[in-house]
Amino acid sequence: MTDNAQPAFPTLEDWQHWTLVMGKAQQMMMEAWADGLGKDGVMPWTSAFAFGAPPVAGEAGPGPATGSGDAMGLMAAGAQAWVKGLEAWSHVLAGDSANKRDRRFAAPEWTQDPIFNTIRQSYLAIADRMLGTVEQMDGVEPAQHAKLKFAVQGFLDAMSPSNFALTNPQVLKKTMETRGENLLRGLSNMLRDMAAGQMTQSKPGAFEVGKDLATTPxxxxxxxxxxxxxxxxxxxxxxxxxxxxxxxxxxxxxxxxxxxxxxxxxxxxxxxxxxxxxxxxxxxxxxxxxxxxxxxxxxxxxxxxxxxxxxxxxxxxxxxxxxxxxxxxxxxxxxxxxxxxxxxxxxxxxxxxxxxxxxxxxxxxxxxxxxxxxxxxxxxxxxxxxGRYMAATFNLLRGRDLIWNYVVSNYLLGEEPPPFDLLHWNSDxxxxxxxxxxxxxxxxxxxxxxxxxxxxxxxxxxxxxxxxxxxxxxxxxxxxxxxxxxxxxxxxxxxxxxxxxxxxxxxxxxxxxxxxxxxxxxxxxxxxxxxxxxxxxxxxxxxxxxxxxxxxxxxxxxxxxxxxxxxxxxxxxxxxxxxxxxxxxxxxxx
Structure with missing residues (x-):
């Protein structure tokens, strides 16, 4: 190989291999995460269903309907469904949803790459249809209707293609660039959170009460x-x-x-x-x-x-x-x-x-x-x-921002969250x-x-x-x-x-x-x-x-x-x- 030789661009087989490896790694990590937390009792932020939100049964969606309450199983099944069943959902598309302000899909690949653009549009169209179906349900008690709506929204937030290495272009790109170092860092972050029993939302060690916070004499x-x-x-x-x-x-x-x-x-x-x-x-x-x-x-x-x-x-x-x-x-x-x-x-x-x-x-x-x-x-x-149970309950109320956002950044991209005094307090x-x-x-x-x-x-x-x-x-x-x-x-x-x-x-x-x-x-x-x-x-x-x-x-x-x-x-x-x-x-x- 000469000095000016260019590295070979990954072949389709290489791409498929890495995709399958990352999909398997994602599934293994999520299962290990749920299993580790479950040893000391299920932490409520691992599943909306653990706190009485009813399972979504009988609804068409990006994964099999289930009443088991196993959110991690739903996520793993959903990742496979997004890869294998995109064409089956194409008929529900009602036009491009690019105008929706959604930070989960802010990366340009979500609109510029035809595959990921289809994934994004499919997900948003399906989410709209499922939530619309819940809104139009008749004959349901208001309290039960609110539970069902909350459960469906939580399910849809969990099943977002942005949450899976297999279907997130940013994660795929980062993994290729770092040759998997991001996943190793993410695994380290996840194991640390498992040991602590709660998700990290602010850079560890960035603040100390009495030194940086609560300093009024x-x-x-x-x-x-x-x-x-x-x-x-x-x-x-x-x-x-x-x-x-x-x-x-x-x-x-x-x-x-x-x-x-x-x-x-x-x-x-x-x-x-x-x-x-x-x-x-x-x-x-x-x-x-x-x-x-x-x-x-x-x-x-x-x-x-x-x-x-x-x-x-x-x-x-x-x-x-x-x-x-x-x-x-x-x-x-x-x-x-x-x-x-x-x-x-x-x-x-x-x-x-x-x-x-x-x-x-x-x-x-x-x-x-x-x-x-x-x-x-x-x-x-x-x-x-x-107190971690109460903190987890409050996080569930804004699961997209306070849970899944950190699943992607901390565990898939392998990043440390930035220092943020309010989120440090939230975790204290x-x-x-x-x-x-x-x-x-x-x-x-x-x-x-x-x-x-x-x-x-x-x-x-x-x-x-x-x-x-x-x-x-x-x-x-x-x-x-x-x-x-x-x-x-x-x-x-x-x-x-x-x-x-x-x-x-x-x-x-x-x-x-x-x-x-x-x-x-x-x-x-x-x-x-x-x-x-x-x-x-x-x-x-x-x-x-x-x-x-x-x-x-x-x-x-x-x-x-x-x-x-x-x-x-x-x-x-x-x-x-x-x-x-x-x-x-x-x-x-x-």
Whole structure:
């Protein structure tokens, strides 16, 4: 061979060989992945069917109909179907679907190569037909119809030809260029995730809590078996007299509100002159197996409220409840109202929180009897639920972006995900007390008892949301798939006090965590009384950027008196001495 000889271009036989090898490797890896995770109990993000979404039976599709619940088997069968049966589907094509904005098919080969263009068009046409068939079904109960639609969408997302080395031109190209190194790296990535029990979504080691995230200066000034109370160091000479106490959801780490300094709501609040306190919940272990609603309301939220009132010598505090912590905060307000102690709370702010679960969105799809039974099996031994199960459930709600996207990039292309603080937080799971978690799902999500007068009791006291007169600021995310805006709006229907509703652009996280300096998104306000979300939207005025300044002005409108930022306003300088620096040890515990 001469020095200027060109390497031989792969023959058709070479191409076929590599394709078959990669198809087999893909099938083997996926089967090994499912088998490895199954040894310690099926991780819910491996299969939508594991959480009660019904199998798609009797539907024509890119693979055999099955009720087995084996998503990996469906995927392997689907890969073969795409290769062998494309011509059989060609008659359903209703024209080119290239105009569809779909990141899965962004590579030019999907439109420029005739074979992959046909694969893409076939898949999109079949997906449209299957989803259209579900939409047109009559005589199906709404709850069952929603489950079926979710299952079909999950099935179609899983069966996308982009998810298989055999039918993804980017993967084929990368494999030829690297001579298979990408698959070896992908296998290494997959084995690492199998050992950890969850999918990697942000570059490992890129962030450290207390160093890169949750860095706003402060001190832990109180610690109980359930929570740590953090007080943040003031950065202004004067601060609002009435402090703010934030209750994050116990199903997540609190630092979603204190990410990098450029995104931190905590830092922004302190810089506006707010004396700010944050509850950091303990990740559940055997010691918390017994906790109930009473614990989170009385020994959590109300205890923190009383602690801050006593520390600063103030009559009342502003409170914030995020997601499920907003649900329990509503319970706390009704409890205080019943005991004639409502004056302890000057205002309540709800970030994407629900009290009426009649329209609670896709999470209700995961609440069948089989799910409750599975939760009982998973938690019977130690009394708490591994937080990875909840994280996996939330990932399933956006499976295309939060699961299959990483299957392709991490496992097939062999890439490391880029560093992303929000996705690092998303993977930093918190364990949940099993009994209380099941009771929350049963009593609130399934039975919707909180909106019944006396439907639930706190410390033996029946509560009634319609008695709550505390001024409330209610924020919802327009694209929220966890707490849909129509569900969050229902707070407006139940509370009796003055209320301000804001609809923010984006979803459950980005709709809340939207620093004013970014200039991103928008929010809508309607100053006129509105009886429905629809009427609110119809007459709402759009405002560019973050809603945080609107909320801050609302707080000041309830009382703008200020005091010097000294004495007990400085962490550790009052009667409660500093235990340790923020962010504290609870947020680091696994």
């Amino acid at each position: 402060g001190k832990v000034i109180k610690e109980t078996p359930l929570y740590q109370l953090i007080q943040y160091t003031p950065t202004t000479d004067k601060v609002l007299k009435t402090p703010v106490v934030i209750f994050p959801p116990w199903i997540n780490r609190y630092y979603i509100l204190d990410l990098t300094p450029e995104k931190s709501m905590v830092k922004w609040c302190v810089d506006q002159g707010i004396t700010l306190f944050m509850v950091s919940w303990k990740s559940a272990d055997e010691s918390l197996a017994h906790v109930t609603l009473d614990d989170y309301v009385l020994r959590g939220q109300i205890d923190a409220i009383d602690t801050v009132r006593d520390l600063l010598g103030v009559e009342s505090v502003h409170t914030v409840g995020y997601c499920v912590a907003g649900t329990t905060l509503a319970s706390a307000l009704a409890y205080l109202q019943a005991r004639d102690e409502a004056a302890k709370v000057k205002s309540a702010t709800f970030f994407t929180a629900q009290v009426d679960f009649s329209e609670a969105g896709d999470l209700k799809l995961f609440l069948g009897d089989e799910v409750v039974n599975l939760l009982g099996q998973l938690t019977a031994e130690n009394g708490y639920l591994d 799971t918190t364990n949940l007390p099993a009994g209380w978690h099941r009771d929350y799902l049963e009593t609130l999500y399934r039975s919707n008892k909180l909106v019944e007068s006396g439907g639930i009791s706190v410390d033996g006291v029946p509560v009634d949301l319609t008695t709550v007169t505390t001024p409330s600021y209610i924020q919802a995310g327009r694209e929220d798939h966890i707490a849909p805006p129509q569900s969050v709006w229902k707070v407006m229907d139940h509370f009796a006090g003055p209320k301000r509703f804001v609809l923010a652009g984006s979803g459950h996280i980005a709709g809340v965590v939207n620093h004013p300096s970014t200039g991103k998104y928008q929010y809508w306000i309607n100053e006129q009384p509105c009886g429905t979300l629809e009427s609110f939207i119809e007459g709402a005025t759009e405002h560019k950027g973050s809603w945080w300044p609107d909320w801050f002005n609302w707080l000041k409108g309830l009382g703008g008196d200020t005091v010097d930022a000294k004495g007990a306003r400085v962490p550790g300088k009052g009667k409660l001495k500093a235990i340790e620096d923020a962010p504290g040890r609870y947020v680091r515990e696994r």
